[in-house]
Amino acid sequence: MFNGSGMLVQLIKPEFEELIQAKDWVGLKDVLSDVPPVDIADLLVELDGDIAVVIFRLLKKPIAADVFSYLPSNKGVELLELFNKQQLSDVMVNLEPDEQVALMEELPGHLTQRVMNSMNLEDQKQVKKLLGYPEDSIGRLMTPRYVRIKSDWTIERSMKHIRKYAEVAETLNRIYVVDDNEFLIDDLRLTEFILADPEDVVESIMDRSFEALMAYEDQEEAVKMFAKYDRVALPVVDTDGILVGIVTVDDIIDVAEEETTEDMQKMAGMDALDDYYSQTSIFGLVKKRIGWLIVLFVGQILTALTMSGYEEILKQIVLLSYFVPLLIASGGNSGSQAATLIIRALATDDIKSDGWRKVLSREVLSGLLLGTLLGILGFITLIAWGLIGGDPLNQELILKASVVGSSLLLIVLFGNITGAMLPFLLSKVGLDPAVSSAPFVATLVDVSGIIIYFSIAVFLLSGILL
CATH class of the missing domain: 1.25.60.10 (MgtE N-terminal domain-like)
Known part of the structure; x- marks a missing residue:
């Protein structure tokens, strides 16, 4: 083959x-x-x-x-x-x-x-x-085809029972031990039965330590549990602890793929597709994308309106307008990076939803460092631009370069903080953090970046503006 x-x-x-x-x-x-x-x-x-x-x-x-x-x-x-x-x-x-x-x-x-x-x-x-069971819950994933035994059975009786139901069970990797009321009390590897004395009772090889999924929890929790415990199958219990099924790793692989795809699509600024891209109609694709495109379009209108408020400054210092795309793009890129990092960290339980204070302090520091480095680069770029264009190295050129440099520092810092905190905010109000997508963060930073840029320009260049 x-x-x-x-x-x-x-x-x-x-x-x-x-x-x-x-x-x-x-x-x-x-x-x-x-x-x-x-x-x-x-x-x-x-x-x-x-x-x-x-x-x-x-x-x-x-x-x-x-x-x-x-x-x-x-x-x-x-x-x-x-x-x-x-x-x-x-x-x-x-x-x-x-x-x-x-x-x-x-x-x-x-x-x-x-x-x-x-x-x-x-x-x-x-x-x-x-x-x-609710849609997208673990209960929808589970199968009732598993093997369960009682703790007071002998190993020999248990093996006969396992052989009897082996053909219909989805997996024999784990054998589940329940009490008379069907409460899960342990799960044991099949090898433990093979190695045990046939005359011993099941209780003798039990440690009553096991991991289980809750039937009403979201499927994402199952993905995290399988990744954490590296298991082929996990038992599923109801709210009372009664064994109701098992979930196997092949189902979790499918869920993980679906969840990752959904998050990627939401982070791109669109609703998640209901089916594969190749199986989705043109109308379906447009329907999933148009909503966020309209929201982002309105955001760009706000950006244009904000810029129009600084029309007089742009008329007097045309050079400032050349750097608008560079500044807002740098802030948007920084915010998108931060949002992507935090969304993924939340999805994998690397950080918890109540860990925003630690994240904020880290992103303020990283934003300051990134902003400073880009600010220095922006300062040098404008000085070089002016000199190449024939401007003398005087106070006015240095002030203009300072506007660009300091604006880059603050815009990148603001973008970093916005991108990092939006996932926490959305999670707090019950929304999927993935919707704090790169385009959404970039639109927020566009408007705020222009305000920061021209406010600094007015402050530093007030002496040369009419």
Whole structure:
């Protein structure tokens, strides 16, 4: 087998398309028998739904379900529309409960009941229970397919129980110990049972120390827990401590990717997409982007209005206008850097939402250092500019250079503080810190930067202004 999904797909794609063209379904079945489900899904994405449905019939039922789980949501919905009741049932019964829930969340209303009716009563009950948890909660991610035992069982009895339910369990990496009321009291590695004396009771290998997720917590908390404890699976309990399911690392990888993508899109000054970029319509893209563009446009109007208030100064000292883009861009860049650092630190729990005082002191100091360095560079740049333009090195040129240098210091400092504190402020009022995006910070700094710049100009150049 070849390593690398993209390479394998490219290698078999010509043969795959040729067999479809010839309607050689037997040959196609042989070709697909050794292809991983994720690669089969890649091959199906660009096919017409009718052809994709035929190919699904060639696959073994568990493989077909795996392939379906890897399809983009819009392609999955397209195929479900074409499946007959038996095909729907075959796919749904072989999906994990969390995958069934994820699919139901994506379905249009007219298809939801049809898919639900294709499932057996037990699966329907599980899906409805999981859908009862809040959207984006850990409860929506979990699966009830795990192995649990009692502390007073012997190791031998426990191993028989594990072997009995191993096939339906999503993972055997951890075995969960519960009491008579289903309260979670421990989770144990399978190797501990293998190494223990068969006559010993489970209690003898327990330490009653475990980490668990809460079903009603946000999915982001699960990402943090998996990263912190480096686990393949974690148990999920309700508010009373009763074991209700487990979450596995493959689901967390998907959540981490979604959360990172969402944060990146929000930091770019837009609403997060509901689907992959390639699966989002032009209208959908415009809808997600236009809101913040309007907000930022209004912000730039404020910038223009602020500059118009200093029209007389600009008429008298035209040189000052040349440095406006440099100054506000430096402040915006500094603010964007600070906002990005703090948003990421909050997301990874590197800093807590109540740690703003420490962050403020750090960003004031770093802002002063950055501003001083850029201020010196700006001072030297304007002096050189003037000398190259034929101006003498006199008090007026030095004052103009001082305006630029000191403005850079204060604007960069203000940008740093604004970018660092906005995530805390938004978090405090219950908003996602990621919305303190780079464009949003830059717009704030634009307006304040112009006020700082021209206020310093009026103060230092009052002697040469008419």
